[in-house]
Amino acid sequence: MTNDIIDGSAPGSGVYKPFKALWHLRDIGVLEDLETYNSPAWDTAHARVGDGDNRTRVAMIDTSVTARHPNLEGAIAEDLGMDFFCSRLGIPGKTDSARLKKLVKGDSHALPGHLPSGAKDLWDALIGSVKDIVESSPDETGYASKVQAATRPSFSAHGTAMAGLIGARPRSAGDSKIAKLTPDAAFETNLGFSYAGVDPFCEVVPISTNFDPEPEQLILTILYSVLIEAHVIVLARDFPTPKSLLLDGDEASQEELSEALGVGLRDEEVEGWALLEDLLLKVSDRIPIVCAAGNGGDDNVLYPASLAKADNGILSVGARTALKRPASYTPVSDRITIYAPSGDGERLDRGMQRVDTASVNYRPEDHSGSYRKDLQTHMGLPDTGAAVPSLSAFSPLDLVSTDVPGRAGYNSSAFSKVFGDGQEILDYRSCFCRFSGTSGAVAVVAGLISLAVSAGKAKTGGTGEGKALKAKLSKGLASDYETAMPALDWSPFET
Amino acid sequence: MNPFSQMLSQTTLLAVGETFELVAKNPAAQPIPVPLAPQVQTSFADLPPGSGSASSMLNRNRNRNRNRNRNRNRNRNRNRNRNRNFGDDAGAVFAQGGDDILLPWREIGLLHQHLKEWVDLPVDPPPSIADLRHYTGELLVKQKKLQTTEEAGRREEILRERSLELSGYLGPLGVEDGGGYPNTTALFLIIARLCEEIGLRYKDRYDALRPSIVNPRLEPFIANPAHAAYPSNHSFQSHAIAYVFSRVAPEHPGIVDLFLSARRIAENREWAGVHYPADTAAGRKLARLMTPIFEVVLEEQMLLARAEWT
Numbered sequence: 001m002t003n004d005i006i007d008g009s010a011p012g013s014g015v016y017k018p019f020k021a022l023w024h025l026r027d028i029g030v031l032e033d034l035e036t037y038n039s040p041a042w043d044t045a046h047a048r049v050g051d052g053d054n055r056t057r058v059a060m061i062d063t064s065v066t067a068r069h070p071n072l073e074g075a076i077a078e079d080l081g082m083d084f085f086c087s088r089l090g091i092p093g094k095t096d097s098a099r100l101k102k103l104v105k106g107d108s109h110a111l112p113g114h115l116p117s118g119a120k121d122l123w124d125a126l127i128g129s130v131k132d133i134v135e136s137s138p139d140e141t142g143y144a145s146k147v148q149a150a151t152r153p154s155f156s157a158h159g160t161a162m163a164g165l166i167g168a169r170p171r172s173a174g175d176s177k178i179a180k181l182t183p184d185a186a187f188e189t190n191l192g193f194s195y196a197g198v199d200p201f202c203e204v205v206p207i208s209t210n211f212d213p214e215p216e217q218l219i220l221t222i223l224y225s226v227l228i229e230a231h232v233i234v235l236a237r238d239f240p241t242p243k244s245l246l247l248d249g250d251e252a253s254q255e256e257l258s259e260a261l262g263v264g265l266r267d268e269e270v271e272g273w274a275l276l277e278d279l280l281l282k283v284s285d286r287i288p289i290v291c292a293a294g295n296g297g298d299d300n301v302l303y304p305a306s307l308a309k310a311d312n313g314i315l316s317v318g319a320r321t322a323l324k325r326p327a328s329y330t331p332v333s334d335r336i337t338i339y340a341p342s343g344d345g346e347r348l349d350r351g352m353q354r355v356d357t358a359s360v361n362y363r364p365e366d367h368s369g370s371y372r373k374d375l376q377t378h379m380g381l382p383d384t385g386a387a388v389p390s391l392s393a394f395s396p397l398d399l400v401s402t403d404v405p406g407r408a409g410y411n412s413s414a415f416s417k418v419f420g421d422g423q424e425i426l427d428y429r430s431c432f433c434r435f436s437g438t439s440g441a442v443a444v445v446a447g448l449i450s451l452a453v454s455a456g457k458a459k460t461g462g463t464g465e466g467k468a469l470k471a472k473l474s475k476g477l478a479s480d481y482e483t484a485m486p487a488l489d490w491s492p493f494e495t
Numbered sequence: 496m497n498p499f500s501q502m503l504s505q506t507t508l509l510a511v512g513e514t515f516e517l518v519a520k521n522p523a524a525q526p527i528p529v530p531l532a533p534q535v536q537t538s539f540a541d542l543p544p545g546s547g548s549a550s551s552m553l554n555r556n557r558n559r560n561r562n563r564n565r566n567r568n569r570n571r572n573r574n575r576n577r578n579r580n581f582g583d584d585a586g587a588v589f590a591q592g593g594d595d596i597l598l599p600w601r602e603i604g605l606l607h608q609h610l611k612e613w614v615d616l617p618v619d620p621p622p623s624i625a626d627l628r629h630y631t632g633e634l635l636v637k638q639k640k641l642q643t644t645e646e647a648g649r650r651e652e653i654l655r656e657r658s659l660e661l662s663g664y665l666g667p668l669g670v671e672d673g674g675g676y677p678n679t680t681a682l683f684l685i686i687a688r689l690c691e692e693i694g695l696r697y698k699d700r701y702d703a704l705r706p707s708i709v710n711p712r713l714e715p716f717i718a719n720p721a722h723a724a725y726p727s728n729h730s731f732q733s734h735a736i737a738y739v740f741s742r743v744a745p746e747h748p749g750i751v752d753l754f755l756s757a758r759r760i761a762e763n764r765e766w767a768g769v770h771y772p773a774d775t776a777a778g779r780k781l782a783r784l785m786t787p788i789f790e791v792v793l794e795e796q797m798l799l800a801r802a803e804w805t
Contacts (some may be wrong), residue, residue, distance in 0.1 A: 021508040021515070037503035046497035063745050085738075086783050146617060148787035154794055155742040155801075170502040178517075191517045194506040200499055210783065211741040211750045212734075240751045262759045400510050408798060410805060411514075432508065432515045 009358035009396070016358055021195060021400035021432070023322060024341035024444060029490035030198055030451065041490055045201045045454035056202040056453040058166055058446055059230035061221045062237065063159040064151035065206040066404045069431060070176040070193045071168040072160070077203040080228050083149035084217045085210040089129035090224065091149040093206070101134045103227060112226065114286070114463070116278045118271075122216070123223050130227075151208060154408035161410065161435040162236055163204045164402025165443035166450065168197040177424035195402065195432065198447025201454045205230065213240040215272030222279050225287070231453045231460045233289045234446035235304070236439035241273045244303035280304050284313035288466040290446045292438035293318045293336055295329040297347065301336070308337050313466025315473070319343075319441040320484040321395035328354045328394075330438060334479045337470060340444040340488040343398030343436030356394045399440040403433035410435070445488055449473070457493035594661060599685040605792040606689055613693065616784040621703040621725040622773050630771050631710040637766045641716060646766075650716070653767045656729065656760055657717055659687050663760050664736050667752035678799035679740075685796060686739055686789065687732045690782070694728035697781060701725045706771055715768035727770045730761035730778025738786045743797050744804045 009016050025031040025039075032038040049055055057077070064083065067076040080100060081093030092100055104127055111123040171193035178191055205228060207221050218239050225233045242257040242265060243250055258265045280289060291305035293316045301308075305316035316335055319327035319342035326332075326339065328347040347354045353375060356362060403409040405425065406418035413430035420426050449469065452458035458469050472493075477486035507518045606613075622630070640646060656663065662671055664683055670676050703725035707713040737757040741750050761778060764770040790797070 016512060018509045018511040018516075021510055022503070031500075034507075035504065037500040039497065039500055042497040042499060046499075063742075086786055146615070147784055148612065150738075150742060150786045150790060152742075152787070152790040152794070154798060155790060158745055170499045172502045173506070191519055192502050192506040194503050194508045194517060196499055196503060210738055210786070211745060212737070212754050212779075212783070213751050237745075245751065261755055263755055264762055398510070400508065400515070408801075412802075428517060429515045434510065 011357045011364055012360060012362045013358060014360035016396050019397050023397060024399055025196070025198065027322065027341045028198070028444065028448060028488050030448070041451055041455055041493070042200070044456065045199065045451055048456050049201050049454050051201075056199065056232075056450045057228065057230045058199075058202050058204045058450050059207055059225035059228065059233045060159065060162055060166065060204050060446075061207045061209065061218075061225070061233065061235050062162050064149075064153075064156040064208045065159040065163045065204070066153040066156045066409075067206075068153065069160060069164070069168075069402050069405060070171050070425065071195045071402050071431070072163055073169070073171075075167040075169055075197065075200070075202070075204055076163060077205045080203075081206040081208075082221075082224050083151050083206075083208045084220055084224075085150035085208055087147045087149075088216070088220075089126055090220065091147060092130065092133055093149075093151075095133050095136075097134055100130060100228075103229075104131045104134065115223075115226070115282055116275060118275045119219060119223060119279055122219055126220055126223055126227065149208075150210070151206075153404055157404050157409040157433075158236070158439070159206055159208065160404050161401040161433060162234070162439065162443045163206065164195065164197055165399060165435065165440060166197045166234070166447040167199055167202040167204045168195050168402050169200045170194055170196045177422065178428050191428075193428070193431070195400070198444055199451035199454055202447070202450040211237075213242075213245075215239075215241075215269060215276045219272065219276050219279060222276070222283055226283060229461065230287060232446050232449045233283070233287055234442055235289065235291045236437075236442050237292070238294070238302040239276065239304050241276075241303055242270070243273075244306070277304070277307065280307060280314065281312050284466045285464060286313070286462060286466045287460050288313045288315060288449055288469050290315045290317060290442050290449065292442040293331045293333070295319075295437045295439075296331060297329045297351075299332050301331050301333050306335065308335060310471070311467065313470050315445060315470050317438055317442045317445050318481075318484065319436075319438045320487055322397040323393055323395045324484060324487070325393055325395070326481055326484040327436075327438075327441075328352055330441075330481075330484075332481055334481065336479045336481070338445060338474050338486055338488050339484040340441035340448075341399065342438065342440040342444070343434065344395040345436070346394065354394045356396065358396060398434035398436045399444070400432055401435045401440070401443075403431055405431045409433060445473075448488060448490065451490075452493045455493065594680055594684060596681050596684045599688055602685055602689060602792050602796070603692075606693075606788070609788055609792065613785060613788045614696070616781065618697060618726060618777055618781050618784070621701050621777070622771070624704070624709065627704065627706070627709045627771060627773075630773070631706055631713060633772070634706050634713055634765060634768055635710075638713060638716070638768050641766050649763060649766060652760075653716060653763050656763060659684075659732070663756045664733070664740075664753060667749040667756045668740075668747060669749055676800075676803050678796065679743075679803055682739070682743070682793065682796045682800040683736050685793065686735050689789070689792070690732040690735050690785075691728060693785065694726060694731045694778070694781070695722060697726055697777075698723040698728070703774070706768055713768050717767050717769060719769055724770055725774045726777030726781050727761060727764055727774035728778065729764050729770070730757075730775040731781050732778075733757035733760045734779045734782035735785060735789065738782050739789050739793065739797065740800075742786065742790060743801045747804060 020034045026034055030039055030041050065076055067078050078093040079097035082090040084090045109127045111120045173192045176193045207224060209217050209221055242261055246260055254265055254270050291314060292302060293305045294302035301316055308314040308316035315337040318330040318336035318339045320339035321327050321344045327342055328345040346356050403411045407413050410433035411430050413427045415427045418426060459465050460469060474486045475492060505520050509516045509518055661683055665671055702723045705719045705724045707715050734757050737754045761775045765772055
């Protein structure tokens with residue numbers, strides 16, 4: 001396969017051709033090109049929602065987010081955010097949130113009829129807790145004021161990268177001051193903070209949890225997404241049900257699961273996991289739930305992505321490289337709803353030979369023609385039509401997203417302080433990171449769904465609308481691992 | 496026309512090797528470039544897929560920017576020589592198996608600066624004596640089962656876990672002995688040290704009875720510790736390590752196993768007859784409530800630990 005991505009990278013040199021951070025937006029047809037950055041989809045969305053109050057709402061169940069990133073200003077709905085890490089019923093991002101107050105105003109907040117009745121107690125408790133917090137006066141000292149949220153920016157890398165891919169906004173020069181790095185640097189910068197998410201008109205609601213494998217907080221995250229009237233729910237993480245943690249867990253009894261996991265599972269936990277599944281399926285009928293398929297490179301699709309079927313609105317998202325191949329880590333499964341752009345990874349096993357030939361770790365002598373021929377002959381590899389399996393199919397392009405500015409995050413910095421005295425940014429490079437995995441792919445899918453809603457090309461929230469949108473996105477195509485199809489793009493929403 | 500296309504066309508963000516450059520359409524605006532960061536460092540995310548518990552893997556971030564902060568070496572002497580004998584250094588915190596660190600006086604100081612934020616967290620009071628007596632039945636069943644052949648492994652675990660022992664936390668992360676991960680090991684030891692102190696405060700407040708005091712028919716497999724039962728400090732320490740590490744590296748494929756291991760270590764104390772399930776639950780809850788304070792008090796050490804994994 002020839003391409004314009006790896007050309008120019010000498011084998012083993014460690015030198016990669018620079019690439020434009022927003023390549024994936026052209027790949028999915030949101031941008032027409034990477035010169036003018038024209039986008040009819042953005043034009044339509046802007047004309048429809050602009051900076052108004054009816055922005056598309058993306059419920060992002062993930063880690064916390066660094067909202068103070070130049071590209072995330074205006075993208076993160078802190079006033080609707082909720083952290084379930086420490087407090088059972090959550091701590092709002094802003095305890096005086098007017099919008100949250102409006103959502104729980106009055107006494108008629110029965111569990112929506114389409115949701116399982118088993119969720120009633122938690123729904124009532126959630127509403128009650130939110131009301132208590134947002135309606136209490138600031139000087140009251142109660143439970144909520146004592147328990148803090150675990151949302152420190154230093155430990156918010158994953159959520160920050162996810163949020164950026166979904167809804168980051170470009171900042172023009174002047175909006176964000178970039179510091180002079182040397183005293184005589186002759187520039188009063190007119191550099192913009194030139195990064196954008198798929199839907200730069202949406203609002204991302206950070207809903208954070210801890211990773212203790214217990215169902216209650218996960219049920220609450222879904223109920224909260226319903227409460228805030230999210231248009232789409234995005235899940236890069238898995239929900240580690242006891243059954244999903246075992247290879248053949250579906251048939252295991254509670255006692256067998258306890259034995260296998262080494263802990264004493266309680267009845268209410270097992271019931272909670274069942275309720276969560278019921279809830280996910282019913283919510284997804286109206287609100288698409290976009291789930292990462294996982295990064296194992298095997299035939300195992302993560303839960304709840306594994307619940308994706310034609311009769312629900314759960315999307316199982318796989319990763320597709322810039323070379324339009326399945327990413328090396330994406331599950332080998334026909335249960336992928338859609339493939340979206342993401343980075344790649346090296347693999348050299350009987351299932352795949354994908355080697356980064358530009359890497360400094362690449363040794364050409366390890367990959368002689370006879371060796372590669374042997375791979376094909378002796379390992380029974382499929383005949384690809386070429387003389388030997390292609391080693392050049394590795395894509396060096398990761399997704400690029402927003403990172404926690406400064407030394408924390410995925411991309412560190414030599415500066416201990418990120419913002420100077422004048423609030424200028426001392427190290428803009430640390431504000432961006434490479435991001436990959438089906439996490440990245442799932443964020444891109446959620447962003448595209450959001451953009452479709454923003455542009456008035458799709459609706460969610462009504463009966464069957466989650467399911468219908470999913471069908472539209474996948475264009476009715478059957479899942480095919482070899483070609484990484486159906487691939488995400490804007491075309492279903494062009495008309 | 497949307498406002499963003501024009502902005503993006505004026506400045507392009509490029510991924511260049513291990514770093515990024517903003518490139519202006521008008522070259523006069525271009526900043527002075529700084530040297531590119533060195534590259535190539537292995538992280539768990541670079542390992543072949545399937546090398547960990549892929550079912551829980553959150554992200555495959557390439558993490559290729561290696562421009563690590565060079566000023567983060569202030570705890571270079573944190574980890575002491577291994578295989579010391581217990582008690583030979585009054586300034587050290589020990590774990591069974593030889594890991595030790597200097598007493599984390601900075602973190603202890605910071606913890607006390609934040610005293611008001613953690614001294615009265617909403618941990619439920621312990622169950623009534625009547626309820627505790629009722630729960631004893633469950634412990635008696637476990638006590639009997641503990642003596643069976645099938646539970647031989649658990650008996651060994653209980654004996655091993657009497658003192659602080661890190662394999663139950665490092666093992667799920669794929670680094671059984673902590674080799675090569677000194678800052679993660681140090682982080683866990685500091686958490687354990689801080690939890691010990693915080694937990695004793697809460698124990699003292701409730702002064703709850705040990706199960707074998709409530710019901711002498713229970714004969715603990717190990718001796719009752721010389722302090723009150725509620726909340727369980729084993730549960731508190733174990734879960735605090737899991738909660739804090741899940742903030743440090745939520746992408747780690749071993750997070751769920753770390754939580755399960757923490758839970759088992761906590762539950763083993765019920766099997767040993769020295770704790771009620773309510774003690775375990777309270778320790779877990781206290782750990783959850785304490786995480787935001789730990790994020791502040793331990794920020795430096797958490798960032799150092801994170802650098803070992805990303």
